[in-house]
Amino acid sequence: MPREMMFAEAIAVAITEEMQRDSNVVFYGQNMAMTDRDPFVRKFGKDRVRITPISETAELGIAVGAAMQGLRPVVELYMAEFMLVAFDEVINEAPRLRYMSGGQVKVPCVFKAGFGFAAGWAGQHSNCTYHTMMGIPGLRVALPSCSADAYGLIKSAIRDDNPVVYLHHYMLMLDKSPVPDGDYLVPFGVADVKRPGTDVTIVATAWMVKKSLAAAEMLAKDGISAEVVDPRTVAPLDVDTIVKSVKKTGRLVLVDQAPRHASAAVVIAGEVAEHGFKYLKAPVKMVTALDTSVPYSETMERYVLPSEEKIVAAVKSVMAMQAATV
Amino acid sequence: MPREMMFAEAIAVAITEEMQRDSNVVFYGQNMAMTDRDPFVRKFGKDRVRITPISETAELGIAVGAAMQGLRPVVELYMAEFMLVAFDEVINEAPRLRYMSGGQVKVPCVFKAGFGFAAGWAGQHSNCTYHTMMGIPGLRVALPSCSADAYGLIKSAIRDDNPVVYLHHYMLMLDKSPVPDGDYLVPFGVADVKRPGTDVTIVATAWMVKKSLAAAEMLAKDGISAEVVDPRTVAPLDVDTIVKSVKKTGRLVLVDQAPRHASAAVVIAGEVAEHGFKYLKAPVKMVTALDTSVPYSETMERYVLPSEEKIVAAVKSVMAMQAATV
């Protein structure tokens, strides 16, 4: 019987279970585990659960070194942008040390961070940076959109023998949805059809899945059946499932919270241009953030980001190309 | 009468000319300007030409702060990967401070670095990181492929009122080619057709342009006329010129030294899937690095990277789809 869980809770429960299962899992970050009353400290002690200074490079580098020596560190980073001060560790150390050593070491660690906080956090705290971590051989990137995936993906991340960037969307943190019972794992590189449909494929991740499902609901009222596909991990990326959906629907709308060229959408569009071209009855259409930083004021922030309405309009525009020559 | 110049020389000459033209241009970095005999120090003095410690975050952050106060710093970084230890400055400071200030400041600075050194520099020094800097509103990214563009783009970069990442390919540094006389500027966001053709469009940047031109030569012998388009800047990206070329040829091969999802190729493919779909007679085809880090040994390095032969094969495969149903 699936449990109803808040997104944030699903992550915390899954980390707790993994720490219970494997004593090599350690968990640390800034502004956590401040006192002995912290639930993680209480359960697992101050060796395995630690507070750190504002030193992301050291935090991530220590995770990499500890991972090579048999620990499985989960580093809490709070906001994905904070990885940027330590980005060499994410892009050029964690995923490459195994390869450069000719397979002698492995680096099992999880860099956990929230992102996309479209709630007035402005230009430096609201971004989507996952595109910077795509195409990095050796690195996996998970982007859950519901409690079940949040739970199952963090478990897979902790058990994976490779570095994983686990990104949870801030706007989803309080959303409740069911989580399957037992030791539920979500595999990497397997997209999920969140809503089946026949007329058009919508691909989206994280918060944009929620918006796309809402848009699909609106479209259904207009007689348009949209299939919503969530890749769940953008590295590896499950191109097959997306192409299979496009084969069925012939149309593709991609929704992404990042600006166009910083999006996973454009990567997926590129893949479909190579592998799904023959199934396309219309050009693909991307609904992304505008090419601006995220402004502080709500009026402007809303203008910049994708919305249900923009998704609906995009779907309708590709549907309209049915008749016309494309 | 155009001068023959080495790629590296074209950059140095252009920086010298810009420093002569504008006393606000300053130039600093590690392992440069060590002594008073340094040619830049001799010309411009130790205020404007400086050596720095291995402190990329401070180097870039100082450039940003100085730029806001009226200097036009050019920071020499040597290898683009070294930006990763300071990536917040590249992604989250330089391009966003103007926006966040509501247009009150500007941040004219140039982050200059080599990249793609496919000469046994192995996993951490041979990469192509430009994809991480695409889709960052406020940031420009230049990737010259010949001496003229190297010269004209660094001049544009220094004169631009926005932060520019200027990436010169290490494998091109000693190549000689003509540079137009006078104060030759290459505008951002304007692609260049490096070789006109009618059967297929090849889009490539930097070293891959050289390889694509060689491949086009080989293809010409087989009666295939390839048009080679070089975007020259990937931010902004001149999608129009590419789509225009595809409109003419109906076929598109994208060549990129980066792994597939870290490439500019996949972004361009995505754009064409939206804006050039109706002109495509065949699926696009990408020739990128394999999904590995760059290995040290030459045999393996060669296996991983795009080559003339791989480009030729890709072009022939999209040409073969002429007859068949696509």
Next chain:
Amino acid sequence: MPTSSQLSKERLIWMYTQMCRIREFEERVKRTFVEHPGVIRGHAHLGDGAEASIVGCLATRHEEDLVMPSYRCHGYPLVLGTSAGKLMAEIYQRSDGVCKGFGGSMHLADPAHHMPTASGIIGQGIAHAAGAAYAAQVKKTGQVIYSFFGDGSSKQGAFFETLNMAAVWKLPVVFILENNGYQAYTKIDLEDANAMAGDPLSQKAKAFSIPGITVDGTDPLAVYDVVSTAADRARAGQGPSLIESKFYRMSPHGNAITVPPVPTQFQEHEAIEVYGNKAEFAAAQANDPIKKFRAKLIGNGTFTDADAKKIEDGVKAEMEEVVKFALASPLPAGEEAVKYVYA
């Protein structure tokens, strides 16, 4: 520069007034979360407790000197002469905001009043300040740059790299490490090796062979004297100094982090909320820098209780108007958002 004992009566009163203005402004920001929920978005960080330190530092400025703060940036521009209304309007997302609603509480900027920008990312503003100092050095403007950052921020690589470069380049910058005892919810001795060992944080200056001084940041005159010396030194081309100004952050780190539409407000201070240490918080309140300075100025005859009261009432009235102005200012139109991406 004159020493603090040479400061005029007017100057001392100006200092007290500015301290009151910071306090009252921050009080109004805090109250806004209660009185006008939703008007402030994201994360706002207050400077109450820092008044003596801020004003003591900025009282040493020459007219063209620059100030580069962190995201906790409300206090400085108030002292620099930025319109308080425009600051509040920015925090309220309004088009009359000092950044036209693009920046918000964490990114106040007013280059015309000598505060070019504020970065929200820990440590980066320290490098930006050194960059401004480099520009001043090359352009020989005679400016000194005041770089403000927190105790927590002194654990970020940018801090160390910048201080070394500033020392090597002898940049005209004064680094002011505001040790308010906390890095967000973390007590300083949980994360700083000097603090853990009982050493002052100003000892970090030894890593760069520059002067490092710790000062009581609740005493504006003590701060003034120490910063004067550092600013003089910087202006004379002798390079940077590191000053640890110790005071207590009197509000929690920021408003509680929530997901809209769940409302947010300021809660209890972390001393109590996280560490259950009511005594620490009470001691800090007893040591309130404004109360202390007020008593001192009355004690030495600078002003009377009635004078002080008048100042305080004036400030209250000013900030009442400020809130009204900000509330009345229109929200920016959505389409404005595509402006200012490129220069």
Next chain:
Amino acid sequence: MPTSSQLSKERLIWMYTQMCRIREFEERVKRTFVEHPGVIRGHAHLGDGAEASIVGCLATRHEEDLVMPSYRCHGYPLVLGTSAGKLMAEIYQRSDGVCKGFGGSMHLADPAHHMPTASGIIGQGIAHAAGAAYAAQVKKTGQVIYSFFGDGSSKQGAFFETLNMAAVWKLPVVFILENNGYQAYTKIDLEDANAMAGDPLSQKAKAFSIPGITVDGTDPLAVYDVVSTAADRARAGQGPSLIESKFYRMSPHGNAITVPPVPTQFQEHEAIEVYGNKAEFAAAQANDPIKKFRAKLIGNGTFTDADAKKIEDGVKAEMEEVVKFALASPLPAGEEAVKYVYA
């Protein structure tokens, strides 16, 4: 741990032998650029000059202690027991290389012999070393981790962040700052604020309230004593130390950077090539750590000139075989390259 004066004759001879092995290995790497152009690609960095420091440090190791160097990483694994042939084969791009040709000169790794990896990016290996120390602490293995990095690297944020965290967490790690006078082509006093002020670089330890000691890195016994103390301290749970080991890099930074097929070789030392300072280089040669240790061991009767000669000849013969082995090893097949991306 025993002090250096308690070391056995065998141990001292072992130390001398290891120093000779490092020197001869590096000589053969350098000669390869002349004798077999193209066999070594990219950028190779030699450890000649560092022999006394490396061996003095590693002589203090317990069996399971780990070593985490930077990209200048040839010397350590030779001492740790890695096959010299496999090390040379790696540098020669061969499939018998210690990393099967994936890593090359900058990324030697041999976890089985206690050197997990080497990073080519400045400062990052320091953090990795602290991470290994954290694992040792949590798993209570009793290991000490030896972290090696250059004087130049001590200006990278990672260095400062890591030392603070290691101090706060009391990690069992010894930080060895190899001050060889140069950061690539840059003399240390052009970029380090301590050096510029005439202070030792070990003074940076004050920023973390940990012990900081400067030692003559051309004297293996002096190094041994200082590192022993630091290792004991680390093993006893008292946390990290910073040791500045001063010696001179006797070869240039690396082979000249060129674009293939333009050939590359080692050129003149930067002291001469860049700074025109022949005297500095001559002084360093006169102070050669191997010559000095040889004379000392003959002087105190540890061995005779003939014994030393025999060791040196043995080392030459070993490295001759090493080069042959490496040259004879096949290049990896291209298709191998897709291995080892994921575990």
